[in-house]
Amino acid sequence: EEMRKEIDAVTVSTPDHTHVMAAVTAMNLGKACFCQKPLTKSIAEARLMGEIARGQKVATQMGNQGTASNSLRQTAAFIKGGNLGRVKELHIWTNRPVWPQGGGRPAEAPVPENLNWDVWLGPAAVRPYAAGYHPFSWRGFWDFGTGALGDMACHTFNMPFMALNLRDPASVQAISSGHNKETYPKWSIIDFDFPKLGEREAVKVKWYDGGKLPDQALFAGYKGDVEKNDEGKEVEKPFKTASSGILVIGDKDTLYAPGDYCENGFKLKSGSAPAEVTYTQSPGHFEEWVNAIRGGPQAVSNFPDYSGPLTETILLGNLAVWAADGAEVMGKKIEWDAAKMVAKNAPEVDHVIRPTARDGWKVLRTGGA
Secondary structure (H helix, E strand, O other), X not given: OOOHHHOOEEEEOOOHHHHHHHHHHHHHOOOEEEEOOOOOOOHHHHHHHHHHHHHHOOOEEEOOHXXXXXXXXXXXXXXXXXXXXXXXXXXEEOOOOOOOOOOOOOOOOOOOOOOOHHHHHOOOOOOOOOOOOOOOHHHHEOOOOOHHHHHHHHHHOHHHHHHHOOOOOOEEEEEEOOXXXXXXXXXXXXXXXXXXXXXXXXXXXXXXXXXXXXXXXXXXXXXXXXXXXXXXXXXXOOOOOOOOEEEEEEOOOEEEEEOOOOOOXXXXXXXXXXXXXXXXOOOOHHHHHHHHHOOOOOOOOOHHHHHHHHHHHHHHHHHHHHHOOOXXXXXXXXXXXXXXXEEOOOHHHHHHXXXXXXXXXXXXXXXXX
């Protein structure tokens, strides 16, 4: 409040559970806002951020920088153009987590002199300080982070979201290593069922983290890279699945894109040379936001139209993970009503959809649609 006349824009790079506090405060003051991914810790917060951004008419952007990359946009345009035929199935995987998950609460420790622990906790329930949270490993705790899915799917799920408008799945279901509802599981596999939307047919998406990979039979027919051996002859290396990537299966061809942002291009199972496609090139991710602040068009990954719905879709997977707390046992299939923002058959996950903030930390909504 004291600095409002001296600030044009705000960037938010705090732990996930405090994104909404900082971002909503900024937008309610009419400030442009850049927020790191995932946009929020919860589905309800993502919906709220989009509504306030639209109502306040401020320039917004989420930090999934792959959105601006030519390779990601080219891949999305290739799929959207029907070059794979009808897309019916996707597999998306990540090498995360690279922080502890699947354990309990760490032992209490003295609060460092340079840390205001109460402010760091923000809306989360009060708990003793421990060395295992700050500055990185909070990602693995249900109270603070969003696990491997929330941390990376805003990158790896981004391209198919752009290509196929993958929002508002009808249901989600997961299996995991099991968890105690303190930390996320060591690994999880999550099924998203997307109903038909416009001309896009129904699509099934399977997410993998914690070292889990798709069935290797799905990659049959793919060839390894060609390189020169010590004698200078070109030889084909054995095919190896990347530690992160995406497989898009259509009824005409299959596309494999290694990496988090399609940064290494893609390969077709048919071996065909990809058809040329047209797409809008970006001046740069951050440049898009600055241009929007100066009165230009909103950045592609703005809160109301893109990153809010993307975050909502991704975080639905964590409802299924919460329900999959038994070790290697398929959890309850969560049936989703996007309009009402309700798990129709699972009231027990409502607190994950709408976390309760402790007194003094509730978000004040003074703007929005």
